[in-house]
Amino acid sequence: MPNLFNTYQLIADILSFDSSNDTLKDQLTQPEMNWDTLVIESSKHVSLPALYCRLRSRKLLDVLPEELQVYLEKITSINRNRNKAILKQVDCLTQLFNTNQIDHVFLKGAALLAAGYYEDLGERMIGDIDILVAKNQVDIAFDLLIQQDYIPSAQTLGAAFFEHKHLPRLTKKKHIAAIEIHRKLFINYQHDELSNTCIISHKQRINLTAIPSPKHLAMHNILNHQINDYGRLYRSTNFRTAYDTLLILRKNTNINFQDLQKTSPIKHYFKYFKIHFNTLGQPSKRTYRYALGLYRFKLRHVKFQRFWHKLVTLYIFMSSLTTRLYMFLCNSDYRIAIFSDRKRVIHHLKSRLHLK
Numbered sequence: 001m002p003n004l005f006n007t008y009q010l011i012a013d014i015l016s017f018d019s020s021n022d023t024l025k026d027q028l029t030q031p032e033m034n035w036d037t038l039v040i041e042s043s044k045h046v047s048l049p050a051l052y053c054r055l056r057s058r059k060l061l062d063v064l065p066e067e068l069q070v071y072l073e074k075i076t077s078i079n080r081n082r083n084k085a086i087l088k089q090v091d092c093l094t095q096l097f098n099t100n101q102i103d104h105v106f107l108k109g110a111a112l113l114a115a116g117y118y119e120d121l122g123e124r125m126i127g128d129i130d131i132l133v134a135k136n137q138v139d140i141a142f143d144l145l146i147q148q149d150y151i152p153s154a155q156t157l158g159a160a161f162f163e164h165k166h167l168p169r170l171t172k173k174k175h176i177a178a179i180e181i182h183r184k185l186f187i188n189y190q191h192d193e194l195s196n197t198c199i200i201s202h203k204q205r206i207n208l209t210a211i212p213s214p215k216h217l218a219m220h221n222i223l224n225h226q227i228n229d230y231g232r233l234y235r236s237t238n239f240r241t242a243y244d245t246l247l248i249l250r251k252n253t254n255i256n257f258q259d260l261q262k263t264s265p266i267k268h269y270f271k272y273f274k275i276h277f278n279t280l281g282q283p284s285k286r287t288y289r290y291a292l293g294l295y296r297f298k299l300r301h302v303k304f305q306r307f308w309h310k311l312v313t314l315y316i317f318m319s320s321l322t323t324r325l326y327m328f329l330c331n332s333d334y335r336i337a338i339f340s341d342r343k344r345v346i347h348h349l350k351s352r353l354h355l356k
Contacts, residue, residue, distance in 0.1 A: 005299040007037050008237070011047065012276035014054050015243045017250060019278075021058050028063045035068055045239040046125045049076040053123045080122030083113055085176040087121070089129065090114050093179070094209045096148065102141045103134035104210055105203045107182065107220065111211035117247045125240070128169065132182045132212075135196050142167050142181050150179065156344070161327060161334050163187070165228075185220055189227045191263060194219060214252035218260065221245060226265040233312050235294055237272045246279060 010027060013019040027033070042051045052072035055061050061069055090110055097104050106114060109126035118124055133141045146152065150170035165187050166180040184196055192198065194216065202213045212220065225231040225241040249255060261267040275292055298305040327334045338345055 005296050007041050009276055011042055011239055014051055016277055025060055047239045049079045050123045050243050052076045053120045076122040079125055083121045086126055089175050089177055100144055102137050103200055105132050105200055105212050107132055114209040115206045115211055128178045128180050130180050134200055138183045145170050186227050215255050218248045222266050222269045226269050232265055232268055
């Protein structure tokens with residue numbers, strides 16, 4: 001069984017801008033080098049194209065097995081073409097929203113792509129185009145896209161009773177990426193600097209495209225992993241997020257790192273970030289021991305890691321179920337809706353609890 005901690009550190013060393021090329025080359029040319037594990041784990045972190053691009057920048061592609069080099073080059077090329085199409089879509093959306101005076105900013109991958117953070121457009125894998133819109137214009141922006149032949153995804157009954165951070169996903173046949181119009185960044189978590197109003201009022205424009213300020217980009221990048229993807233509960237790292245963090249902080253050296261860490265989830269994030277990356281200096285011995293203990297144990301004991309993941313996933317699901325149970329007991333309209341949609345609800349519960 002491979003030691004995942006060592007694999008994670010190798011991924012981090014490849015993505016890093018501070019690790020030694022010579023040391024990295026020595027590691028990659030060891031007889032016991034496990035390329036399969038490196039590819040599998042990088043893929044889980046949606047980081048294969050970034051891994052390939054960093055190895056190419058470091059002039060280390062020659063150490064890869066030939067088949068793997070061809071495979072990674074193909075994936076990166078496909079992703080590069082996809083991102084070019086996404087940038088064209090972002091330009092169309094920018095023109096549409098600017099013409100109709102919709103106050104907005106692009107978020108996450110689309111924002112970083114539009115701002116030119118990546119040396120190669122193929123580095124970053126992007127799913128949807130996320131757009132934060134001024135609260136009083138959210139519905140206007142949504143209707144505007146429907147007028148442009150975007151089609152909203154079907155919604156379950158929960159949409160009528162629980163507030164989501166974004167409206168239904170919108171897709172269009174001729175455009176490659178779905179769009180999510182956000183009214184806010186998080187469902188429950190609140191931070192004054194990341195309110196809808198604050199982000200939009202401090203936006204910057206790159207070639208007419210509106211994106212958050214560098215500090216807001218950094219904060220949202222980290223907190224999206226910590227809060228929306230439950231990284232803090234899983235006590236995990238994500239190398240796509242980590243690489244974006246590296247690029248943002250590297251390009252914007254004026255961002256006050258200590259100020260960022262005043263936010264508890266961000267401080268918690270950097271405990272794990274510093275285990276693998278030396279960009280921001282070594283963690284304190286006390287912090288390192290605390291963060292490293294469980295994290296390293298999980299990566300060295302795959303069965304425990306799987307158990308931990310299932311335990312946290314169950315906790316998240318049960319927390320959500322408790323909220324819905326309270327709504328079921330207190331809201332007669334919700335009870336009626338549940339009863340009407342009971343077959344789907346029962347099937348969903350069975351699948352989540354593995355009772356099939």
